[in-house]
Amino acid sequence: MEKRALSKEVDLVFFTVLPRHSCVAAVFVRYAQCWKLVTHSQDQNNVLCGVKMDAFRLSHPLMLSTNTPSLGTLRFRSLSARNPRRWLKVEAGSSQKTSKAFDAAAFEAERLALDAEARRAMAEAADPKAWKWVIRKRIWDLMEAHNFANNPRPVHHRIPNFVGASVAAQKMRELEVFQVAQCVKVNPDSPQKQVRFLTLSDGKKLLTPQPRLRTGFFSVLESNLLTLDTIKEACTSVGVAKHGRPIGLDEKIKVDLIVIGSVAVDPRTGARLGKGEGFAELEYGMLRYMGAINDSTPVVTSVHDCQLVDDDIPVEKLLIHDVPVDIICTPTQVIFTNTSIPKPQGIYWDKLSPEKLGQIRILRELKKRIEKETGQKLPTGPSEKLPPTAQRSRRG
Incomplete structure (x- = not known):
């Protein structure tokens, strides 16, 4: 018996199904732009039992037997296909003992994997940013499990204060x-506290956003106006409020480096994920608007x-306001990404939700x-x- 694989030619399958028993009544395959009857069952009146046609994509190669004369029937060892409502497994072909037994464990593993993929696809269709949360959770869970982070803990919904910052x-x-x-310009999160300290102790000007942009915009701290003791304090949110000078959107300032x-x-592309609140992107967009x-x-x-x-971060799924990075510093290495991802050109009002706009006074103004x-009304996203904020629970 001559057999040849049709996994490339056969691209679609139709099942007719007995709804009460969820059993296969007939199977048709399409290959070379033609439909062929694969197998069928008949009732006592010799009438095809199938009542509904469902389309499936193949998940296993289909084998064509060329020596079957009746009905041009195609015989196959096994075929599994996925339906949004049910799974069907077809066993057909030779009944000889040499036939390969149905691997129930492998089939169940494949079913679970494809079901998980379907759930992921459904979640992503409902929320185009869902894939980002999968990556965030994996990193947060990993850092918690291996104690790769200092306080504040847990790290979930935070920029993690990593060991070796x-x-x-x-x-x-x-x-x-x-x-x-x-x-x-340095973000106000815990792992970059030492960067803020080094910026000021090296005689530079520090630009830092007011936390979550709740009460204002940015604050500027001038190193020449601070002592060593006040520099340490100025690296905290309280110290920024005490020693910083709030600035507005009309401030003429040039920023030489963004942290x-x-x-x-x-590290290959420079694609970056934050904690999901979008403040870093908004801060970047506002600095672009200011010409800073x-x-x-x-x-x-x-x-x-x-x-x-x-x-792990698909560049094609990034949004227009996502900010890529040029350089990555870890406790063990420095990576120059040579990113080719375009940087945001400003604030994208059509991406800004009413909920986020309601959070940030400076954006509303x-x-x-x-x-x-x-004289024109700007669009609204x-x-x-809005994502949850972090919960503080200190550990030793």
Whole structure:
């Protein structure tokens, strides 16, 4: 008996199903643009039992037997296909003892894997950003399980305060882009606290956002106005409020380097994921609006080595306002990503949800100003459910 694989030619299968018994009544396959009857069952009146046709994609190669004369019937060893409502397994062909037994365990494993893939696809269709949360949770869980983070814990829904953050900060200090920078914008999260300290202790100007942009915009701290003791205090949120000078959108300032926190970052592409609240992207967009930065302004992040995710962040799924990084500093290495991902050009109002806009006063004020100046109403993005904030539970 001559057999040849049709896995490339056969691309679609139709089953007719007995609904009460969930059994196969007939199977048709399409190959070479033609439909063929594979197998069928008949009732006592010699009438085809099938009542409904369902389409399936093949998940196993289909084998064609060329010596079957009746009905041009195709015989196959086994075929499994997935339906949104049920799974069907067809066993056909030779009944000889040499036939390969049905591997129930392998079939169940494949079924579970494909069901999980279907759930993932459904979740992503409902929320295009769902895939990001899968990566974030994996990193957060890993850091908690292996104690790769210092307080505040747990790290979930945070920029993790990773073990070795001060070492990574020192590596950043040694970068030429840091040494020549006169003004450095640094995020207010715990793992970048040492970066803020080094910025001020090296005589530079520090630009840092007010936490979650709740009460204002950015604060500027001038190192020449601080002592060593007040520099340490100025690296905290309380110290920023005490020693910093709040600035507005009309401030004329040039930022030479941006330091940004991350949950995960791809060293191959520079693609980055934050904690999911979008503040880093908004801060970047507002600085672009002010003219404080441009495409050539370096973006640096510091992370634990376990936060490096090779090829796990699909560049094609990134949004237009996602900020890539040029340099990654970990406790063990410095990585120049040579990213080709475009940097955001400003604030994308059509991506900004009403809920996020309602959180940030400076954005509401900016939106009103632009609408007044242009006489045109700016678009608003789709509504969203804002992600939860981190819970503080200190551990020893």
